Amino acid sequence: MRTTVRFRGRELGTQRPLVMAIVNRTPDSFYDRGRTFEFDAALSAVDEAVADGADIVDVGGVKAGPGSVVGVDEEIERTAPFVTEVRRNFPDLVISVDTWRHEVGRAVCVQGADLLNDTWAGADPKLVEVAAEFQAGYVCSHTGGAAPRTRPHRVRYEDVVRSVVDETTRQAEHAAEIGVPTDGILIDPTHDFGKNTRHSLALLRHTDQLVATGWPVLMALSNKDFVGETLGTELSERVTGTLAATALAARDGATAFRVHEVRQTRQVLDMVAGITGEREPASTVRGLA
Amino acid sequence: MLVAAGVFPHPPVLVPGVAGQRSADLDGTRANCELALNRLFDADPELVVVLGGDDRTACHGSDVTGTLAPYGQATTFGDGSARLPLSLTIGRWLLESHLDRAACEFHSVAWNATPAECFRLGERIADRATQVALLVLGDGSACRTERSPGFLEPDAIAYDDHIAEALRGGDTTALAALRPETAERLLVAGRPAWQVLAGAASERSPVGELLDYSAPYGVGYFVASWRFAGSSPRSGRAERDRAEALTE
Numbered sequence: 001m002r003t004t005v006r007f008r009g010r011e012l013g014t015q016r017p018l019v020m021a022i023v024n025r026t027p028d029s030f031y032d033r034g035r036t037f038e039f040d041a042a043l044s045a046v047d048e049a050v051a052d053g054a055d056i057v058d059v060g061g062v063k064a065g066p067g068s069v070v071g072v073d074e075e076i077e078r079t080a081p082f083v084t085e086v087r088r089n090f091p092d093l094v095i096s097v098d099t100w101r102h103e104v105g106r107a108v109c110v111q112g113a114d115l116l117n118d119t120w121a122g123a124d125p126k127l128v129e130v131a132a133e134f135q136a137g138y139v140c141s142h143t144g145g146a147a148p149r150t151r152p153h154r155v156r157y158e159d160v161v162r163s164v165v166d167e168t169t170r171q172a173e174h175a176a177e178i179g180v181p182t183d184g185i186l187i188d189p190t191h192d193f194g195k196n197t198r199h200s201l202a203l204l205r206h207t208d209q210l211v212a213t214g215w216p217v218l219m220a221l222s223n224k225d226f227v228g229e230t231l232g233t234e235l236s237e238r239v240t241g242t243l244a245a246t247a248l249a250a251r252d253g254a255t256a257f258r259v260h261e262v263r264q265t266r267q268v269l270d271m272v273a274g275i276t277g278e279r280e281p282a283s284t285v286r287g288l289a
Numbered sequence: 290m291l292v293a294a295g296v297f298p299h300p301p302v303l304v305p306g307v308a309g310q311r312s313a314d315l316d317g318t319r320a321n322c323e324l325a326l327n328r329l330f331d332a333d334p335e336l337v338v339v340l341g342g343d344d345r346t347a348c349h350g351s352d353v354t355g356t357l358a359p360y361g362q363a364t365t366f367g368d369g370s371a372r373l374p375l376s377l378t379i380g381r382w383l384l385e386s387h388l389d390r391a392a393c394e395f396h397s398v399a400w401n402a403t404p405a406e407c408f409r410l411g412e413r414i415a416d417r418a419t420q421v422a423l424l425v426l427g428d429g430s431a432c433r434t435e436r437s438p439g440f441l442e443p444d445a446i447a448y449d450d451h452i453a454e455a456l457r458g459g460d461t462t463a464l465a466a467l468r469p470e471t472a473e474r475l476l477v478a479g480r481p482a483w484q485v486l487a488g489a490a491s492e493r494s495p496v497g498e499l500l501d502y503s504a505p506y507g508v509g510y511f512v513a514s515w516r517f518a519g520s521s522p523r524s525g526r527a528e529r530d531r532a533e534a535l536t537e
Contacts, residue, residue, distance in 0.1 A: 156359030198361025
């Protein structure tokens with residue numbers, strides 16, 4: 001059963017799963033390759049995402065994979081003024097920022113960010129304290145202990161699902177303990193991070209076990225390597241696989257999806273919710289006239 | 290006394306099927322592994338010691354199981370009581386069709402073992418039987434290109450080239466001289482195992498042959514075969530002194 005989530009007072013109903021739109025202010029992220037690096041291009045991407053039905057935008061200032069070094073100041077410069085502008089344009093939109101650094105978290109919360117997406121699983125333990133201080137939401141991730149911006153190399157788990165459940169719930173309980181509002185805490189199995197493709201597939205196969213923790217589950221699946229490896233497709237041919245994974249995880253109770261393709265994801269989630277009965281069809285005239 | 294040695298890579302993808310449709314990428318490397326294995330057994334060892342890196346140094350004996358389950362693949366080799374680390378699991382897989390040719394033992398060496406510790410372990414392993422063959426699992430740098438698991442370190446390929454030359458030349462001095470901190474920085478998994486080989490072979494005169502040196506996924510893989518000319522042992526003092534000096 002999905003529960004309502006709330007980030008700095010902005011409440012999101014969960015009649016259907018939520019869509020978190022990725023907007024990268026980076027020149028080198030793996031999928032968009034700098035398409036929204038420029039300030040105005042990124043603002044347009046937010047407009048488009050909202051028009052397509054995004055519930056949350058997730059702003060990133062550093063690509064996840066290894067590459068050129070981005071210092072704290074530069075990451076703040078890429079994210080904080082942008083958050084200011086998005087907040088001005090969309091007073092009610094939930095704004096998330098994807099960062100592992102507490103200095104960045106503080107800078108963006110001052111500018112009105114609602115949610116800190118700590119993709120590197122508490123690599124900087126002060127980031128969750130910033131979420132508590134600003135009463136912002138917080139995403140608890142799982143990387144198997146990987147350092148930020150590193151790739152997996154022969155990573156191993158006795159039981160990857162157990163590892164994810166244990167680590168993300170431990171972080172969620174810690175976040176709640178130090179004052180992060182409990183209805184703003186999400187857990188994310190963090191596909192591909194510190195995992196090979198079989199690990200990532202197992203986590204989708206057992207979405208129900210993540211949902212059973214009681215914490216709302218965020219799934220970040222969009223166009224990732226595990227999709228490409230599963231289908232044997234390159235980067236440009238991963239959307240269909242992403243949407244298939246999205247449909248199954250939604251059916252199993254995931255609360256939110258972090259995505260590149262907002263409109264297609266919304267359609268998939270609305271359709272799944274229609275099938276499960278959580279959402280009324282948009283129109284039902286057929287055979288009833 | 291060491292009568293033969295073989296050096297092999299140990300990525301999970303060496304086992305056919307693990308990489309799915311891309312398994313064929315390593316067919317050539319597998320064939321060279323088989324060649325090196327046959328040369329190892331041609332030396333008629335009474336004991337084959339399988340040696341690879343792990344979190345700790347240990348002798349696992351011969352009653353062993355290797356499994357790729359922690360890597361998401363439910364494949365096991367053997368049904369013994371001791372569970373092997375990845376490097377030795379790949380060694381156990383390599384031996385699958387050779388198990389009736391000699392007695393086998395599985396030893397791990399700690400990733401952080403000092404050169405001197407590795408060297409002495411090699412000397413002890415060589416003394417375990419009259420005719421010992423060493424099956425060494427060790428990989429080169431995982432930082433060779435921007436697409437490597439460990440991204441790019443500019444000196445990674447030169448480092449691997451140096452290893453390839455040492456394996457080709459049976460150069461125990463070069464292997465004994467490898468510095469742990471460099472290997473760690475370049476994500477080189479083979480350093481301790483190669484230094485055990487250096488210790489085991491230090492009193493012989495190795496004749497090396499490099500059968501394979503490739504990096505299809507950005508990690509250096511080597512297949513090498515060492516045999517030993519003549520039967521008279523020589524002193525391994527120079528290599529031992531070098532290893533001791535590096536450890537101090």
